Amino acid sequence: VEGVSILFTDFNDFTKLSEQMDAQALVGEIDACFKVFDAICLRHGIEKIKTIGDAYMCAGGLPASREGSAESTVRAALEMQDAIERRAAERSAAGLPAFRMRAGIHTGTVVAGIVGDTKFQYDLWGDAVNIAARMESASEVGRVNISAATFALVKDAPGLSFAARG
Numbered sequence: 001v002e003g004v005s006i007l008f009t010d011f012n013d014f015t016k017l018s019e020q021m022d023a024q025a026l027v028g029e030i031d032a033c034f035k036v037f038d039a040i041c042l043r044h045g046i047e048k049i050k051t052i053g054d055a056y057m058c059a060g061g062l063p064a065s066r067e068g069s070a071e072s073t074v075r076a077a078l079e080m081q082d083a084i085e086r087r088a089a090e091r092s093a094a095g096l097p098a099f100r101m102r103a104g105i106h107t108g109t110v111v112a113g114i115v116g117d118t119k120f121q122y123d124l125w126g127d128a129v130n131i132a133a134r135m136e137s138a139s140e141v142g143r144v145n146i147s148a149a150t151f152a153l154v155k156d157a158p159g160l161s162f163a164a165r166g
Contacts, residue, residue, distance in 0.1 A: 005060040005073035005107040005150060006124065006132035007046070009037070009080060011099040012141045014054040020097045030054060033099060036083050044076040045069070049124060054099075059124060062112060070107050070153035074160060077103045077144040085142060104135025106147040 011017070011033075018026050034051060041048050041058050045066070049057040058076070060069035081103055088098035108128030114120050131147060139145035146154070146162075154160055 001062060001065060001112055002109045003061050003065045003069065003107060004110045004112075004124070004128060005070040005105055005153075006110065006129055007058050007060070007073050007077050007103065007105045008132050008136035009056045009077070009101050009103045010136055011054040011101055014099070017097045017099060029097075029099065033084065033087070036087075037080050040076050040079045040083070044072040044079075046073055046076050047122075049122065057124075059110075061107075062124075070105075070150055071157045071160070073105055073107075074144065074146060074150065074154050074157070077105055078160075081142065081144055100141045102136055102139035102141055103144040104132055104137070104139050104146070105144065105150050106132035106135050107150040107153055 021029065034056060037056050037058070038048060040046075044060070046058045046060045047062040049059055051057070060066070060073035060076070081101060084099060084101045088100050091098035106128055108126070108131065110124040110126045110128050112122065112124050114122050135145045135147055151162065155162070
């Protein structure tokens with residue numbers, strides 16, 4: 001599938017923060033955050049792909065290419081980042097451990113399909129997925145890092161502003 005915008009998120013210092021929470025509180029906090037992400041994806045027409053630990057993967061432009069999916073994906077990422085920042089401020093003010101997040105997006109071509117014999121899972125493969133993961137890992141905490149390919153598609157979108165990084 002061409003023109004898929006892959007979004008990865010990951011909580012910063014997750015291991016350190018998880019040591020400050022009991023198992024039930026940790027799972028509850030991840031669940032609360034990911035439920036917010038699920039709702040944001042739904043509003044923006046983004047397909048949730050999977051979660052792996054504290055990482056969340058979703059994509060715009062699936063199961064079929066869609067005009068404006070890169071912009072929708074960027075807007076979803078910004079909304080996720082805003083929700084996590086607000087939640088972190090509230091939790092910190094209450095003296096509770098709080099997640100902060102990195103996010104990265106790349107737009108490109110992927111292979112998509114369902115794999116396995118049990119617990120079927122829709123997944124994505126290809127260089128675009130790997131680049132999106134690198135965009136996330138290179139992101140600053142509290143920011144959304146987008147590739148040049150994604151930027152080219154969204155640079156003129158109304159209401160979006162960008163800060164260049166060297």
